Amino acid sequence: MQILISGIIQGVIYALIAYGYNLTFSTSKTINFSLGNVIMLGGVVGFSLYVDRATGQLLGYPYLFPIIGVLVTGVIAGWMVHRFAVAPALKMKSEYTWVLATLAMGIIFKNAVEQIWSTGDYRFPSPLGDDPIRILGAGVYPQEIMAVIVATVIVFSIELFRRKTIYGKAIQAVSEDKDTASLMGIPQEQVVKVSFMMSACIATIGGLMVAPWTFVSATMGSSLGTKAYVVAIIAGLESGFGLIWGGLILGISEFFTARYISSGYKELPGFIILILVILIKPSGLFGKKSIKKV
């Protein structure tokens, strides 16, 4: 039971971050490889606004304070990644410049945090307390329940937004066909920019959510970012809700492997599934088949 619950929680977090990849991929057809370090920014900024680093005590501000802080950070980080890494690369009509450019942004974020903030690991006390509650004999932290709820709400509300509102439809239109969308009067660059900000906000909120159990450090995001990327590929980069299933598959498989095979092989099943998916169904388990006419 414990492993199942731990796996589900981990999986939902993966799915949330994977959703961040999905948002920007659908509008710009680029993958934001700096997302892992944007997660870290969320954790670090949230920590700085909530906890005193020297003593580990709370600063006494309400939890709303770090929430607003990480949202602002997300908007700025998303804008920066778009403005300095993705937009120039897209303008150059170069196929893959954005790969290096977004990776570089991520490294810049990480090094900046190491320089300005610190390279240590710090504990982020959860606003909901650090005592686990028992559910069917398994220990769950209140923070984890909150993280799962927050992640689900974010994914559902953005999916609704994309499907039901006029702005959402504009995003859909851009993701289907950029050029036609701009002929129809949709400011496509604007849409791409907003999608980057939204995606970065998702990542920073994700960082704030996981911080109480991963510790806050300049490297906290790298493994989460990679795993979420694996989820995005397994589920299919363009599938909205499919990402949740992808996240659950990876999260649960990791914990079961650690428990029943060996903790040394924890990461193995995820990557085996990844390779199988790429070999058998490259568009992802829940991805739609795309026909590309050349």
Next chain:
Amino acid sequence: MRFPKLALMILAVALASCTKKSEDTIKVGVYGPFTGGSAPMGVSMRNGVQVAIDEINAAGGVLGKKISMVDRDDEAKNERGGQIMLELLDKEKVVAVLGPINTGVADASTQYANTKKVPLIINVSAGAKVNELFKGSPENFVFRIAANDDIQSRVIVNEALKLGFKKPALLCDDTNYGQNGREKMEAVLKEKGVRPVYIGKFKIKDSDMSAQLQEARAAKADVLLVYGIGPELAAVSNSMARLGWKVDMIGSWTLSMSNYITNAGKNGNGTKMPQTFIEASAKSDKQKKFIADYNAKFKESPIASAVSAAQGYDSMYLLKLAIEQAQSLDGSKIRMALEDLAVPYEGITGSYTKPFSSSDHEAVKEANVMLGMVKDGIVVDSTTQKK
């Protein structure tokens, strides 16, 4: 033509000041992790060495010269260790080297001390090979003032058996350090006729160990013996709280690191580990003065890793005594002096009379090691305090 001339002049001045500096100071190399999860140990060690250097310089230095420290951050990366040793020995021409912390880094870099014939006093790394090096090079330049893994694993296992536990579970990180510790603990257990009921491992940066702990609980373990560094050991304690599983945890000395104590919070209470120095139970005037000096200089109380600071301090003093006895800065002469120190040394981690010999380069023996216990955010001496 003006510019090159100016540049040449600057270069000349710079060169002149360089050579001048190296003539009247003695350079001592210090390396360790000053960033990352091991940083509390590295920084405390460097600060401890600095306290000693400042004292020595204030008292007139060694052989009439001041000591200066050349410090490098190895980031706990094995390959950086080797690069740094070569830089310190070839480019900086240091007289001796103090450090490092991480076992992997030490394994990748200690050989250069022997090939270049410059003494290295290991002041923290517990897993580094020291006496084993005699086989390959009878003129061994590697010394240690720290409780090595043989001693530590013995103390850990003995404590567990003394408390009456019969079914230990071993949980160690997957670095050279953790796996070396696991091997040593297994060997001591075997010697005592006890079989561990579970052996598990975890990776650096893992934050949820519940899978391994469940396995250990299912195997009916009655005590958890751990080997790793602060952040991950804290994750072990926190995961135990999550499972609601309460058994004693005894482990490597790194359980006294600040990032274990703060990250584990109340879940860390009662955890025990071998220590060569416990800040909260400092008795001698020398120990008290050291803590006061350290706090005054670095504005840090309690010290992030008091053991590392104390061993760093002592390593510098042992080097000073050896240089004075050798009356020379030659590596081989310092080595011979270290192997035959005439004056006893009263240090922070204990009193040392002839700490090294020509066949034994380990200063710390089992008798020097105390048992520490985490209690409400600090480490206390658990040999005097009942749990």
